């Protein structure tokens with residue numbers, strides 16, 4: 001039997017298939033002027049200057065002009081531009097110019113906002129920047145040391161060490177590999193991980209699923225295969241809740257606008273015998289409907305929320321829309337270990353098959369832990385192994401010297417046991433003549449399945465494990481087998497016919513803030529589901545201790561028996577899912593989403609990757625493995641539910657402000673449009689000239705930017721916040737009708753008391769003042785409006801009163817109003833304000 005390094009090969013002469021750095025490994029190293037000991041710091045620095053940073057081409061932030069150009073592709077802007085072209089075609093230059101101004105202002109604001117948001121997001125991303133373990137030397141003669149380095153600092157020739165959960169940071173040629181398997185879905189679309197051996201190429205973008213290895217960097221940055229193959233990083237294909245809502249609203253409005261413009265022209269022609277001269281007015285009416293500031297408000301509100309969360313560095317939002325989606329989350333899936341518990345397990349008992357304390361069981365568990373940690377070269381020992389080793393140091397001293405390791409089969413995604421193959425120390429020349437001992441520890445069901453046991457005895461032991469688990473203990477079964485020493489590496493097929501040794505039970509105390517955070521999440525309408533790899537009994541007990549009613553626990557084997565449709569129903573009412581593999585976690589998340597739940601998933605391991613991708617919002621603690629952090633939309637400073645709950649609140653508040661904007665702008669705009677359509681047909685002249693409509697629109701838009709800075713009040717964070725197109729349209733229909741009534745009353749009053757010029761002025765004033773009132777009364781917040789909002793509302797009012805009597809007003813075709821008209825408009829406004837207050841109470845309830 002070969003020694004511990006049986007599967008480790010460094011074969012410099014071996015030839016490989018073409019790939020990064022063709023030729024033998026030795027040739028590659030020579031060409032790169034490097035070696036297995038890595039570069040010196042000075043060499044690396046010089047290469048960094050020469051090759052530039054190792055930044056993935058698809059991740060470079062877009063430039064400002066590109067962002068501006070992209071903002072023109074937004075559906076609203078496209079419609080505005082279309083309307084501008086129609087105006088220019090009929091030589092309505094005033095309308096065309098104002099539309100051009102609107103498009104430019106909204107595009108500049110949006111591009112600038114996004115640019116700034118992206119810059120600060122990039123700075124935040126740096127806080128969670130992925131690092132690689134690189135082997136470098138201080139000087140040519142110094143010994144190599146492994147250290148963590150931000151991935152962008154890697155250069156060709158660097159020697160990188162790989163471990164489970166690492167992202168392959170650049171294109172590599174592998175020098176060593178121990179049971180290394182790499183997932184390269186981003187490159188190959190292949191969902192199963194592929195085994196990688198020494199000399200193989202290993203491409204940037206892959207993620208290490210299991211095993212360890214080292215490789216020399218052959219290409220970085222733009223030169224990697226991934227940069228050449230994929231211009232943009234892979235992301236979820238289905239739109240998230242945010243895009244679904246915004247798209248729904250946008251398309252309803254666009255359909256309405258496209259209907260309104262021709263309707264105005266046709267109605268004008270049929271009822272008033274007007275010709276194409278109504279077209280600019282029709283265009284202005286359609287423009288009046290457009291919430292063209294929506295992208296700007298969205299970016300500002302979300303960027304502000306994200307900045308707020310990042311201030312104390314507790315939560316980092318990697319994709320702005322994810323903040324909205326976080327506020328929309330109504331179901332949060334978490335694991336148990338490290339989230340509900342502290343992940344500091346301590347051995348509580350070691351028992352034999354009859355339930356008597358037995359230090360021998362601990363000793364075997366420690367032999368297993370010591371040699372799996374050692375031989376599998378795990379970057380950090382698993383917490384369970386560490387606990388076993390700590391306990392054995394005190395209670396079973398001297399176990400380290402009794403055996404030496406031969407091979408190890410560690411735990412991995414979906415594998416709930418570990419095996420160490422050991423032998424008595426001695427002269428390795430006689431190794432073949434002697435025996436090897438397989439020492440296995442792991443989940444009781446999995447270990448007992450591999451033991452030679454009568455069914456009744458197996459059943460008895462399963463129950464004993466369940467009893468321990470019901471006390472909230474984590475339970476590991478320990479077993480072993482003596483085998484004649486053999487050649488070749490051991491495989492899971494060797495794990496059979498074992499002799500059961502006993503159980504090690506470990507306690508893991510609940511996380512101190514978990515109970516409070518769970519209660520707070522429940523109060524805020526978030527259903528928490530626990531998806532754990534652990535025993536159902538342990539999970540249920542921890543949940544109960546934390547005040548989370550576990551109900552009937554669904555174990556993975558029962559989950560497997562359910563069809564997709566059935567799982568949708570069962571997942572909704574189940575709180576704890578136990579013995580989950582990575583696939584089970586992803587399947588549960590998908591079932592919850594299919595059942596209409598907006599689902600967040602908190603996970604930090606390689607095991608969690610599929611579920612992080614499947615969720616509406618993937619959440620990972622900063623200490624999670626690289627691949628999990630890269631897959632996550634939101635990164636937490638620690639695996640802390642309290643910080644997550646705070647982030648949900650901020651997400652909801654941002655959404656509430658976006659909702660305020662949509663409610664206010666749409667109900668006011670729809671009211672205006674209805675009134676203008678009716679008045680346009682009833683009056684011998686156009687109720688407002690196109691330039692007047694567009695000017696008031698410009699003022700209203702500018703003022704509404706302040707809504708991104710509103711305080712939406714406590715109510716806004718009480719329930720999951722989603723922009724629901726239907727509810728919004730109901731609101732807009734009701735409040736739009738009220739607004740139209742106020743406008744029509746103003747028309748009636750002005751038509752009876754004023755000529756065309758004062759009529760326009762009267763309506764302009766009334767319009768801006770009603771809009772100011774709507775901003776104050778229809779916002780989400782109930783308390784005092786914050787400074788920016790008060791300032792914007794006051795500005796709108798002042799513009800409404802002063803502009804018509806100023807030279808600008810005259811240039812726009814307005815003439816001053818008589819005091820009587822002011823008085824009458826004032827009465828209409830007072831009545832509107834009162835009606836709005838009553839209607840608001842009806843909609844929002846008393847506040």
Ligand SMILES: Nc1ncnc2c1ncn2[C@@H]1O[C@H](COP(=O)(O)OP(=O)(O)OP(=O)(O)O)[C@@H](O)[C@H]1O
Pocket residue numbers: 335336337338382384385411415416417418441442443444475476531532533534535607
């Ligand atoms: N180092 C280990 N040695 C032996 N068995 C292990 C080891 N680590 C985990 N296991 C077994 O695998 C099971 C699943 O582990 P996994 O890491 O998937 O989930 P977990 O840590 O128990 O729970 P959670 O999913 O809530 O984090 C454990 O309950 C345990 O039985």
